[in-house]
Structure formats: C-alpha cells, structure tokens
Amino acid sequence: MKTGISATVIVLAAAASCAYAQPSDHNSLAAGVNRTVEVSFPESTTVLPPGEGAEIVNSQCVICHSAGMITRQPPLSFDQWKAEVEKMRTTYGAPLPVDQIETVARYLATINGKH
Ligand code: HEC
Structure with missing residues (x-):
C-alpha cells in the first residue's frame, strides 16, 4: 500500500520538476502527469497460524x-x-x-x- 503511495509522489514530483525546468511548456507537464510507472508490491503471502478464530x-x-x-x-x-x-x-x-x-x-x- 505504501509503495503505491510513494510511486504517486514520484510521478507528481517528476511533473513538478518538469514544470519548474520549463515553466512555459505545458506539454511537458502533461507528459509528466500521464507517464506510466511500474510498481511492484512486496510479497504478502503471510497467513496467520491455525487456531480457534x-x-x-x-x-x-x-x-x-x-x-x-x-x-x-x-x-x-x-x-x-x-x-x-x-x-x-x-x-x-x-x-x-x-x-x-x-x-x-x-x-x-x-x-x-x-x-
Ligand atoms: C476497514 C479496514 C481495516 C480492517 C478490516 C482491519 N484493519 Fe487493522 N488497520 C487499518 C488501518 C487503516 C490501520 C493503520 C495503518 C497504518 O497506520 O498504516 C490498521 C492497523 C492495524 C494494526 C497496527 C497497529 C495500529 O493500531 O495501527 C493492527 C495490529 C491491526 N490493524 C489489526 C487488525 C485486526 C486484528 C483486524 C481484524 C479484526 C483488522 N486490523 C482489520 C484498517 C483495517
């Protein structure tokens, strides 16, 4: 869950730095926002031990x-x-x-x- 959130932050930061570098170029800002990112989540296969409940x-x-x-x-x-x-x-x-x-x-x- 946290990995997903930080990935979003990275994309926004990339867009922001893009806008900062070229403040008048709106296309580059849009390109930054729409960029596709790969996110791999950590394995989560833990199952709780058997027992009542x-x-x-x-x-x-x-x-x-x-x-x-x-x-x-x-x-x-x-x-x-x-x-x-x-x-x-x-x-x-x-x-x-x-x-x-x-x-x-x-x-x-x-x-x-x-x-
Ligand atoms: C509706 C969603 C939801 C369900 C269902 C849920 N939890 Fe949570 N739980 C949360 C959230 C949100 C957090 C806080 C996550 C964080 O701080 O990153 C959390 C955190 C925890 C923590 C970490 C300590 C704390 O208080 O933050 C424990 C332990 C926990 N849950 C146990 C349980 C148990 C046991 C159950 C089943 C009875 C359960 N959770 C069901 C949403 C849920």
Whole structure:
C-alpha cells in the first residue's frame, strides 16, 4: 500500500520538476502527469497460524492490510488486543461482528500475546 503511495509522489514530483525546468511548456507537464510507472508490491503471502478464530482473522482482518500488520506488532495482552480490534471496528470501519471480538482477541493473544 505504501509503495503505491510513494510511486504517486514520484510521478507528481517528476511533473513538478518538469514544470519548474520549463515553466512555459505545458506539454511537458502533461507528459509528466500521464507517464506510466511500474510498481511492484512486496510479497504478502503471510497467513496467520491455525487456531480457534484464525479463519475469522484470515478473512476479516486482511481486507485492508496484510497479516503482517498483525504479526509484526509487539505482543499484546488479551485486553489490549480487544481494544485494538475495537479500534479497527470503530475508527477504521472493520465489518467484524460484535460477537466475534472476543474470539478474535483471544486468538491474537494466543499467537502474539503477553501475559
Ligand atoms: C476497514 C479496514 C481495516 C480492517 C478490516 C482491519 N484493519 Fe487493522 N488497520 C487499518 C488501518 C487503516 C490501520 C493503520 C495503518 C497504518 O497506520 O498504516 C490498521 C492497523 C492495524 C494494526 C497496527 C497497529 C495500529 O493500531 O495501527 C493492527 C495490529 C491491526 N490493524 C489489526 C487488525 C485486526 C486484528 C483486524 C481484524 C479484526 C483488522 N486490523 C482489520 C484498517 C483495517
């Protein structure tokens, strides 16, 4: 995701420097804006380890970001994971049903928990 964003910035910067070098040449600005760029995204094949709740997390939590966003976090307690899952729902709009919050938090505390 971040790779895509920085690629856009590169294109805009190229267009801007183009315009700066030749302020009166509008065609070169357009050429810069319309340029095609190659973007390669990093591999994202991480699947979370099996366990109760793994299927929910593998389907519900990777809609917006990779599983690595979860596994690369420092270990959290059950309550902290619960708060994190709540945040995904309320702040970011994750469509996780309320009755699955605890199952998910318990699973996350099992695979990446602190006691
Ligand atoms: C609707 C989109 C969406 C869904 C679904 C979603 N997340 Fe997120 N998540 C985000 C966004 C946006 C960020 C912040 C990304 C950033 O800062 O680069 C994030 C970040 C995180 C982080 C990093 C710490 C933080 O708070 O920024 C964790 C851990 C996380 N999500 C866990 C989960 C879990 C577990 C689920 C499943 C219950 C989930 N996410 C589902 C959007 C979502």
